[in-house]
Structure formats: C-alpha cells, structure tokens
Amino acid sequence: MTERSILLGNEAIALGLLEAECTMAASYPGTPASEILRALASLKERHKLDLHLEWSINEKAAFEVALANSYTGRRSATIMKQVGLNVAADPLMSAAYTGVKGGFVLISADDPGPHSSQTEQDSRLIAMVAKIPVFDPSSPEEAREYARRACALSEKHEIPVMLRPTTRVCHARQDMDLRPVPHPKQFPLFEKNPGRWAATPKFRLVLHRQLNEKLARISRDPDCAPQLVNGDALGPGTRDGGRACIVGSGVVTAHAQEILGELGLWDRVPFYRLPMPYPLPESFRDDLLSSYDRILILEETDPVIELQLQNREKIFGRTTGHVPTAGELLPEVVEGILRSFLGLDPSPPVEPPAYPGRRPTLCAGCPHRAAFFAIKKAFPKGIYPGDIGCYTLGLNLGVVDTVLCMGASINQAAGFYHAYRSARRDMPPICATIGDSTFFHAGVPALMNAVVQGARFVLVVLDNSTTAMTGHQPTPALGRNLDGIPVPRLSIAELAKACGVRSVAEGDPYDFDRFLDLLKAAGRHAGAEDGGVAVVIAKRPCLMDRNQPRTWPRLRIEVNEKCKGCDFCVKQFECPALRPRGEKEPIVIDDSLCSGCGVCVRVCPHGALEAVSEGH
Amino acid sequence: MQQIIVSGIGGQGVLFVTKLLAQTAVDTGRSVLLSETHGMAQRGGNVISHLKVAPREQSGTSPVSPLVRPGHADVLLALHPDALAAHGFFLRPGGRAFCNASGTTAEGSLDASAIAGSLGSAVSANLVLLGFAAASGALFCDPAQLETTLARIGGKRTESSLAAFRAGLKAASAP
Numbered sequence: 046m047t048e049r050s051i052l053l054g055n056e057a058i059a060l061g062l063l064e065a066e067c068t069m070a071a072s073y074p075g076t077p078a079s080e081i082l083r084a085l086a087s088l089k090e091r092h093k094l095d096l097h098l099e100w101s102i103n104e105k106a107a108f109e110v111a112l113a114n115s116y117t118g119r120r121s122a123t124i125m126k127q128v129g130l131n132v133a134a135d136p137l138m139s140a141a142y143t144g145v146k147g148g149f150v151l152i153s154a155d156d157p158g159p160h161s162s163q164t165e166q167d168s169r170l171i172a173m174v175a176k177i178p179v180f181d182p183s184s185p186e187e188a189r190e191y192a193r194r195a196c197a198l199s200e201k202h203e204i205p206v207m208l209r210p211t212t213r214v215c216h217a218r219q220d221m222d223l224r225p226v227p228h229p230k231q232f233p234l235f236e237k238n239p240g241r242w243a244a245t246p247k248f249r250l251v252l253h254r255q256l257n258e259k260l261a262r263i264s265r266d267p268d269c270a271p272q273l274v275n276g277d278a279l280g281p282g283t284r285d286g287g288r289a290c291i292v293g294s295g296v297v298t299a300h301a302q303e304i305l306g307e308l309g310l311w312d313r314v315p316f317y318r319l320p321m322p323y324p325l326p327e328s329f330r331d332d333l334l335s336s337y338d339r340i341l342i343l344e345e346t347d348p349v350i351e352l353q354l355q356n357r358e359k360i361f362g363r364t365t366g367h368v369p370t371a372g373e374l375l376p377e378v379v380e381g382i383l384r385s386f387l388g389l390d391p392s393p394p395v396e397p398p399a400y401p402g403r404r405p406t407l408c409a410g411c412p413h414r415a416a417f418f419a420i421k422k423a424f425p426k427g428i429y430p431g432d433i434g435c436y437t438l439g440l441n442l443g444v445v446d447t448v449l450c451m452g453a454s455i456n457q458a459a460g461f462y463h464a465y466r467s468a469r470r471d472m473p474p475i476c477a478t479i480g481d482s483t484f485f486h487a488g489v490p491a492l493m494n495a496v497v498q499g500a501r502f503v504l505v506v507l508d509n510s511t512t513a514m515t516g517h518q519p520t521p522a523l524g525r526n527l528d529g530i531p532v533p534r535l536s537i538a539e540l541a542k543a544c545g546v547r548s549v550a551e552g553d554p555y556d557f558d559r560f561l562d563l564l565k566a567a568g569r570h571a572g573a574e575d576g577g578v579a580v581v582i583a584k585r586p587c588l589m590d591r592n593q594p595r596t597w598p599r600l601r602i603e604v605n606e607k608c609k610g611c612d613f614c615v616k617q618f619e620c621p622a623l624r625p626r627g628e629k630e631p632i633v634i635d636d637s638l639c640s641g642c643g644v645c646v647r648v649c650p651h652g653a654l655e656a657v658s659e660g661h
Numbered sequence: 662m663q664q665i666i667v668s669g670i671g672g673q674g675v676l677f678v679t680k681l682l683a684q685t686a687v688d689t690g691r692s693v694l695l696s697e698t699h700g701m702a703q704r705g706g707n708v709i710s711h712l713k714v715a716p717r718e719q720s721g722t723s724p725v726s727p728l729v730r731p732g733h734a735d736v737l738l739a740l741h742p743d744a745l746a747a748h749g750f751f752l753r754p755g756g757r758a759f760c761n762a763s764g765t766t767a768e769g770s771l772d773a774s775a776i777a778g779s780l781g782s783a784v785s786a787n788l789v790l791l792g793f794a795a796a797s798g799a800l801f802c803d804p805a806q807l808e809t810t811l812a813r814i815g816g817k818r819t820e821s822s823l824a825a826f827r828a829g830l831k832a833a834s835a836p
Contacts, residue, residue, distance in 0.1 A: 050687075051680075051683055077699060161699070183725070184694075213727055213728065216696060216697055216699050217696045218683065218695045218697070219692075220692050299725040299726040302725050302726070303726045304726075375728060376726055376728050376729075377731055393732075395731040395732040395750055398746065398749070398750050402747060403670060403706050403743070404706070405706045
C-alpha cells in the first residue's frame, strides 16, 4: 500500500514540482506562498536531490535566476505572492516573448480576502496581460497535479506557465498518496540564439506573433481543456428549468460543488471546472453559448473567464452584478449566489457575530515596539513613512503614517522632504522605517536615490535578523544560504555607507536610553547645514525566531503602588503582556506573555513599573 | 462527514489540535480536508482551523471545500473564552461546543487552563480541552485513537501532553 500523508497545499505544490523534475526554484517569501520553497528544501534533503534552491533578494531576481536555468533546457520554478509578482512584472512580460526551453513555472499565490496582503489582485489577469497560460487549482491535490501539468505544458510549447493557487489552496491540508520522487536527469546546455534570447525591437514583433500562435495552440491542447465534472448532469431529462450551467475555476468551484450536492442539484446542473482559465479554447466558448441559456461564472477575484466569454445576455457573474466584485467568495457567499441563480429560496440567516475580533499587534517583547516608542519620543509630531512587514503594525502605536509597498517608505520620506522644501515650508521631522529583509529587497535603490537627490530624513532600519512575518526566512545578512552553507554576509551599515549616507549608527532598542540618543543625533544630522539622510539600525533579533540567540538579561517586571491605572503604557506602548484592569485600577503583567525585555520600565511616566529581579 | 471548528488565539496550539484530529482521521481510514490560519496570527489575532472528516471513498458530493459554512459545524473547540464569541456562529443547531473558560458551569465548559496549570504545563490547555471533548463522544473518533496519535506525533513533550489529555478525559467524568 502506498503511504497516505496529510499535506499542506504548498507542500503538495513542492511535491508536484519535484515530480515534474524541476532542478531549480528561486523565491522571495510572502504569505500565502512562503512554505513552498521550504517544502522543496526539506524534500531535497530527504531524497538527496541535486537542485539549486534560493531565497532571492526579491522577486525580480528570483524570476531571472530561474529563467536562466530554463534557458539551458532545465526545468525551473519561481515562487512568490501576488504582490511580489508586481516586482517581477518586468521580466515576466519579456520572458513571455522570448519563451523558455526547459519547463518554467511561475507560481504566484493570490490572497482573496485579503488575509495578509495589501491587495486582492488576481494574478490570472496578469497572466492574461503577459499572454501566458495560467492554471487555477481548487485543492491541494489538484495543485500538485497542476504543478506537474504546468511544467510539462511550458516545456512542450516553450512558454512560461503560471500556477495560481489561492490562500485556501496554499493553506488547506488534504490527505493524498505519496509516490517515489524521481531524480532529475537534465543537463544544462545553453544554445546561443541572440535573435531570440537578446532580440532587438524588430525581432520582438516576430516573437509577439509567435507568442500569439503558441497561445492559440495551447488553448486547443486537450491536457488543459475545460472539464465537465458532473457528467450525469447532461443525461436525458436533467436539463429542465431553462438550460443553466456553471463554469468556474479555483477553490470557489469546490465550495460550489459541495453546496450543489447538499441542495440535491449535483446531477442536475452541468458544472464545468477549468484547469486553465486562460487562454480558453474558442470551441468551448462557442459550445457553451449555443448549449445554455444561463451561464454562471464562479472565479476569484477578477472576471478572467468572464472577459473571454463576451455575451451580455447569457453570462451571469461579476460584470452583471451577480457575483461580488471584492472579497473572498466564502462558501456562504457562494451559497447565496447559487440560490439566487437557480431560483431557490435564500438560505436561513445565520446570527452574525457581535464580537469585533482581536486586532493584530506586535508580539510581547518585540524589539520593533521599543524602536517605535523611541521614534515617537525622539520625533514628536513627525511624519512617519512605513513599510511592509511585521513593523507595519507600528501603526497601532501611531508611528506608521503610510504603507504602500516594499521599499516605499524610503522613497516616500524623500518625497515628503522635497514637498516641504520646495514649498519653503517649515520642515516637520521625517522618520522612515523599514525592515532588514525589505531593505535588501527594494530599499537600497531607494536609499541611493534619496541621497543623490539631496533628501534629508532619518531612516530606521528595523533589523531583527530575519524575515519574521512570513516565517523566518534568512536575509542576506545571515551569512548562510538555504542549505546552511556559509556565503558572504552583507552588512546593512556598509551598504548604507556605500549608498552615500554619511551618518550611520547601530543600536539595540532594548538599550532604550542609548537608542533614543542615537535617534536624536540622527535627527540633528538630517537637519544640519551640511547634513543629509541619517540611518539608524535598530538591531535586536526577533523573539519568535528560534534560530537566534537570546542574549538579554531577562527581567522580572512588577507593578508597584505608584500605578494608578492611567493606562498610558497600555495605550502608548500596547504590549500584550501589559493588561489593563479598568479605570483607575493598577495594570497587571501577564507572565505567560512577558518576555522580560524591561522596556516598559522606561515607558511608564510614573515609575510604577519596576524590574525587580533577574533570571533566565 | 463531520465538520469541526477549532478556534483560539495565536500560541494556544490550535494548529496542533487540528493536526491531531486530522492525523487520527487518516490513521483510521478516513479522508480529511482542512484550512488553517497563517500569517498575522502569531501577533495576537484570532486563529481558526476548519476540519472536515469523511469516509475515504470519493463521490461527486464528498467534501471538496476546505471551509465550513456558518451554521454547519458539528463540533466547536474553543481554546479561549473569546473564541466562542468570535466563532460560535459556525455551529449548526444541535452542534456541540467545548470551551476553555473559568468561572462557569455551562455545559461544555471546562477550566482547561487551570487543569493544565496544576499539571505544571500551562501550554497544554488545548489537550485538556481535547480530552474533555473526546470523552463526550461528540467527535468522530474515540479517546484511545487520539491517544495513539498523540503518542506517535507528540515529539519531546509527549509525556506531559498525554497527561494533559488524560486529565481532560477525567474531568469529563468528574461530578
């Protein structure tokens, strides 16, 4: 009997890539895609496979590294989340034209909902813009199968192919059979062909025509054809009630399938699941429109299938207002859509929760909280451009005013500076924050730009020595690669200096008073006659990263009689270990959460919090 | 098919309890489909898992969606008192809720944190509550099957985890 194992959707995708004999994968972490590369790494170790895996510095780098492997005829994958795909959009558009040699799978994990993203954008729409095929799995097992299929299709037609799972596929788990993982046998052979790999604009026009031809061929490939998943529904006498059908892709079709079964309609309403929502075959479109009077389109998040079925009378979906145009299509939402489309009574209402939910906050003892509190103290009434990462939660503390995309805090700080300077207005203090991984990702070019354009502000690099929010992936400052092999270690301070910053300091935010002094000195440099951008690196490892040393003396915090329950610490410092008990009641320390960092002692204006003893 | 919701806050072991239930289901010849919370959860937000357990045979209408609909859960395990307020709406009429709460004698409630604390293992409240729920017969499996799984995948903490689970079982039969 084969082994049956419960796999996370992202682990299933990793397995599918290896079953397709991928020899390289490059990724930048981002929820919900982060676990795919980690799963590849553990499979590599378990099966002793020869493959190159890397956490790249950003998604553009990941894409281009993996693409070169494919140019040598070997199969490759590049892995990111939907927002990361924006960073890799430049090479993607071009790679669609040059095409590939070895199978090349671009995995872009989408986040309808959005559970942990700035946008709900639909990567399938980007695939359409780039003119590449896209697979849209509806379950972990299907994601594994489609990863394999995407790789094969890519190699067969020499075109990048996208696999677009969503959060509910990436972070679902399902039991499935395990099979032996093959050892890849492809040798690299780069065949020079400048007309293709280095095509000038004139040849690009030729490549564009070839791309269109490829797409037309792919749309007719039987391996990717739309599937009628309930064949019985086409049987005689089951098409009563005005010839309706459902067409869709992704996890929303799984919700719909289950609900149709419950409503007793599974064998009555034809249901087409599309492995590849783009490009759709013309014959499918024509058959659909001639066979049915009413066609419901279910897909997340944007109308990709719908846009390819141009018909204003028969199509029901987003463009007709039958499907919501934002938000996750949760099963309860799908039930409402189905009932309305099929003319059934609405489902009985479920009592909505009155509970507001707990808002996310930085962990107890998080060094970022200490750094933010110091920034607020050093630059009251400042402008605080923020960035993407755990530290976005600095907005709870009032120290993050803007969040746009990775690296934007530095560019926006420069923009704020130029806005006030050119209008000859009093300059408020500007203090931008960015994490270490994000600094490497998109901060360095931004910092170079700020320096050479003469901007002046304080930049605090919140360096917790890891990519914390996505599950502690290494940064270029670690000095080890994914396999644990020593590699050159990059210094944020040296990089900042190389970008032309003349004031660079490093401090531990737990060492609160000294850190505050560093910030004030940086502020003076930014404002001085001959000043410029000043960088302060707030260095203290992430508490949740078990690979980091825990080197601070753990303090035991007690609340003394001076605490009158003003709740200043709770509101201004917001550490979850500080628990209010109500107005004018002294607060309590939650020992199960307190990390013993002792920063709150510096926060209380009344001296009511004391570090009474030390221990480990 | 049985539909189960496990709810709590980051760090309470929601995912571990879900994993135990799922592995037990597969080890006893069933199929599972589940959805879990990743990302921001660690930072103090609500954590929720959806679990569907069904016979292995696949048919067109077996569970294929990883999410439980509001009003459709057979069992809710609430590892934190707030979890009932946050996710109680998932329960179907007649569904069973088990809640870790102090100072109440409501049906299905147990001060699992206090019991875990008395065992010297405050982080095991999740397993105390699981034992309590398993003893009620509301789950698809029996307590012995869960114990077998726990002994197999419990890792370094297996002994204290088993003690917590058994304390939960015992609490269910206490007057």
